[in-house]
Amino acid sequence: MSGAVPAAAPSLSESTDQRGRRLVQVEGCWKLQRLAPELQHIDERLGRIARGGEARWDLQGIEAIDHAGAALLRRAWLQAGSPEVLTRPEHEPLFRRIEAARASPLPSARKRLPPWLVPGVWVLHVLGHLHGFVVLVGLVAMDIARALARPWKAPWREISANLYRTGAQALAITALVGFLIGVVLSFLSSNQLKLFGADLFIVNILGVSIIRELGPVLAAILVAGRSGSSMTAQLGVMRVTQELDAMSVMGIPQMYRLVMPKVVALAIGLPLLILWTDAVALLGGMVAAQAELGLSMLFFIDTLPAVVPIANLYLGIGKGVVFGVLIALLACHYGLRIRPNTESLGAGTTSSVVTAITMVILVDAVFAVLFRDVGLGF
Amino acid sequence: MAADTNPGGTDPVVEITGLWTCFGQTIVHAGIDLDVRRGEVMGLVGGSGSGKTTLLRQMLALERPHRGSVKVFGVDLHGCARAELEAVRSRWGVLFQNGALFSALSVYDNIALPLRELRALDEALIHDLVLSKLQMVGIEAQHARKMPSQLSGGMIKRIGLARALALDPELLFLDEPTAGLDPDRSESFVKLIQELREELHLSVVMVTHDLDTLVALADRVAVLCEHRLLAVGPIREVTMLEHAFVRNFFRGERGLRALEVLEDMQRLMPI
Ligand SMILES: Nc1ncnc2c1ncn2[C@@H]1O[C@H](COP(=O)(O)OP(=O)(O)OP(=O)(O)O)[C@@H](O)[C@H]1O
Ligand SMILES: [Mg+2]
Numbered sequence: 146m147s148g149a150v151p152a153a154a155p156s157l158s159e160s161t162d163q164r165g166r167r168l169v170q171v172e173g174c175w176k177l178q179r180l181a182p183e184l185q186h187i188d189e190r191l192g193r194i195a196r197g198g199e200a201r202w203d204l205q206g207i208e209a210i211d212h213a214g215a216a217l218l219r220r221a222w223l224q225a226g227s228p229e230v231l232t233r234p235e236h237e238p239l240f241r242r243i244e245a246a247r248a249s250p251l252p253s254a255r256k257r258l259p260p261w262l263v264p265g266v267w268v269l270h271v272l273g274h275l276h277g278f279v280v281l282v283g284l285v286a287m288d289i290a291r292a293l294a295r296p297w298k299a300p301w302r303e304i305s306a307n308l309y310r311t312g313a314q315a316l317a318i319t320a321l322v323g324f325l326i327g328v329v330l331s332f333l334s335s336n337q338l339k340l341f342g343a344d345l346f347i348v349n350i351l352g353v354s355i356i357r358e359l360g361p362v363l364a365a366i367l368v369a370g371r372s373g374s375s376m377t378a379q380l381g382v383m384r385v386t387q388e389l390d391a392m393s394v395m396g397i398p399q400m401y402r403l404v405m406p407k408v409v410a411l412a413i414g415l416p417l418l419i420l421w422t423d424a425v426a427l428l429g430g431m432v433a434a435q436a437e438l439g440l441s442m443l444f445f446i447d448t449l450p451a452v453v454p455i456a457n458l459y460l461g462i463g464k465g466v467v468f469g470v471l472i473a474l475l476a477c478h479y480g481l482r483i484r485p486n487t488e489s490l491g492a493g494t495t496s497s498v499v500t501a502i503t504m505v506i507l508v509d510a511v512f513a514v515l516f517r518d519v520g521l522g523f
Numbered sequence: 524m525a526a527d528t529n530p531g532g533t534d535p536v537v538e539i540t541g542l543w544t545c546f547g548q549t550i551v552h553a554g555i556d557l558d559v560r561r562g563e564v565m566g567l568v569g570g571s572g573s574g575k576t577t578l579l580r581q582m583l584a585l586e587r588p589h590r591g592s593v594k595v596f597g598v599d600l601h602g603c604a605r606a607e608l609e610a611v612r613s614r615w616g617v618l619f620q621n622g623a624l625f626s627a628l629s630v631y632d633n634i635a636l637p638l639r640e641l642r643a644l645d646e647a648l649i650h651d652l653v654l655s656k657l658q659m660v661g662i663e664a665q666h667a668r669k670m671p672s673q674l675s676g677g678m679i680k681r682i683g684l685a686r687a688l689a690l691d692p693e694l695l696f697l698d699e700p701t702a703g704l705d706p707d708r709s710e711s712f713v714k715l716i717q718e719l720r721e722e723l724h725l726s727v728v729m730v731t732h733d734l735d736t737l738v739a740l741a742d743r744v745a746v747l748c749e750h751r752l753l754a755v756g757p758i759r760e761v762t763m764l765e766h767a768f769v770r771n772f773f774r775g776e777r778g779l780r781a782l783e784v785l786e787d788m789q790r791l792m793p794i
Contacts, residue, residue, distance in 0.1 A: 177641070177691050178613060184643035211691035211723055213644070216651045239722050246655035251631070251664050385626065485672040488627035 172206030175214030191221040215239040288405040303406035311372040312414030323422040327429025335437040351430040352453035360423035365468035369501035373476040377497035380480025381490040408473040415469030456520035542591030553750035564727040569747030616687030620698040622679035624671040631667040656685040697729040734781035
């Protein structure tokens with residue numbers, strides 16, 4: 146018998162033999178590939194025959210059979226109550242295999258938690274995250290101290306690579322988003338200001354809102370989505386492919402070479418990105434103001450330092466440092482917790498980005514409250 | 524001893540003609556012709572980096588050769604309709620060099636996946652089939668709920684094999700099936716493949732460096748060396764070849780030991 150899918154269709158027929166007993170004759174090809182298209186139909190017929198009660202099953206007409214076919218038939222004749230079965234000798238091992246498999250029980254799936262324990266587990270989960278995060282902060286702080294103590298041995302190469310990837314390569318996207326936001330904000334505000342004849346205040350509005358709030362938050366959210374996710378994924382893939390283990394056994398400190406450079410790079414890179422975003426957003430604002438109010442750019446630039454205290458800029462850049470450290474720490478925190486499987490990788494990356502963006506906005510609110518007396522005095 | 528389990532059928536299941544592979548400037552294969560007959564076990568050997576895995580990937584339609592054609596079950600893999608390719612794919616099973624289990628699925632679900640993909644079997648039947656496959660490769664049912672990251676290297680290999688066998692394929696591709704198995708497991712692997720050949724009329728293409736497995740299983744051996752097939756034939760003929768690679772591979776100390784066993788077996792039951 147060749148191994149090709151034979152043409153003979155799987156067939157079942159019922160009859161009565163000489164001694165008046167029911168006889169079920171099974172013929173044709175009972176291979177999975179052949180059965181699959183009409184399996185439902187066959188299974189129904191088998192069920193009907195099995196419910197008909199005891200019978201002799203003659204499987205000698207089967208030309209070809211595999212494990213799936215054997216399991217299907219075996220289930221049917223067992224359902225009919227262990228009747229007589231005739232098989233070809235060469236098919237016997239197949240049936241024996243299926244029989245043996247049934248004997249070994251499968252461990253039950255993991256039990257679901259009772260509902261009253263769910264909040265407790267949730268609290269423990271959050272505490273676990275907090276604990277992990279605090280430990281991470283401590284380790285990174287110690288690594289930074291170590292790098293400062295011996296700056297010639299610090300991982301400058303990694304820091305500069307990270308700076309390039311998270312900072313330089315993000316220039317285009319932050320510029321695009323910043324410019325558009327600047328244009329839109331300026332356009333909408335100008336319309337309102339025109340109503341009151343307070344055209345000149347466009348400089349104050351744009352200056353304060355962009356330099357103090359929008360620039361830092363926009364850049365931070367973009368970086369969280371762009372670099373935070375890639376940092377988490379990088380660490381996660383290194384876990385999945387056992388690269389982290391390889392580093393450990395080589396005695397290369399993971400925190401020092403992987404985490405700390407990311408934190409330092411973002412702490413430097415994000416404030417610079419914020420400066421850039423501020424500048425481009427203000428440019429967008431100026432362009433729109435000129436178009437809408439006829440305000441010249443030179444006038445805008447001239448007035449800006451007079452009406453927006455420099456403290457706002459410092460505040461924005463200070464936020465940038467905090468956001469940068471936060472995003473990198475969260476990304477690494479989630480990255481290092483990824484288990485070696487792809488699903489955990491996906492979930493970890495999502496959590497990392499969502500948490501980072503939420504935290505950026507939360508911390509921004511805290512800043513707003515803490516520094517409410519700074520930079521707004523007119 | 525393996526030849527008598529091949530009941531006559533000699534039409535090729537895999538047919539490679541004039542195959543060239545280049546990666547950039549480097550030539551990996553330069554004109555390869557190879558037939559794998561129905562029901563036979565073809566052993567593919569060659570030095571590390573000689574392009575065995577690449578050739579296997581081309582037989583699986585994962586890579587396209589630079590020139591030449593690969594036919595499996597008479598279907599030209601690189602020039603056929605999608606539906607035809609799908610049909611061919613449901614008739615073969617593949618064990619990758621590193622297992623390639625789905626890391627997010629448990630052992631049970633890994634093996635059940637191809638069965639569920641058919642959308643024809645009910646869960647009770649799938650359960651029976653999965654357990655029988657697990658048993659075939661010697662994995663106890665208690666490991667069925669584990670995740671791939673909780674398994675040993677040898678277990679990953681065996682579960683990969685169980686998954687390859689899930690759909691009862693007619694053709695099996697194995698990349699280094701016994702690497703990472705202890706001698707006892709290698710022995711039972713050899714036995715399993717022999718049994719499956721009888722039960723399912725399996726054809727096998729096997730890349731291996733394990734001479735014992737090769738001697739025990741392969742009906743014919745193809746030696747890949749210097750971009751070409753140096754020789755294709757029964758292992759005894761191939762070993763007689765005068766070539767540096769063949770000499771080192773088969774007639775090194777390890778090779779001689781494995782071949783000794785072959786000689787002994789042949790004395791006991793001449794083919
Ligand atoms: N995607 C690729 N791009 C470039 N070169 C490749 C690629 N895949 C394989 N090669 C090259 O092709 C050659 C053959 O590789 P292959 O993996 O087939 O070797 P192999 O015979 O399976 O070796 P081993 O026994 O070590 O597994 C190697 O030199 C490899 O560097
Ligand atoms: Mg290989």
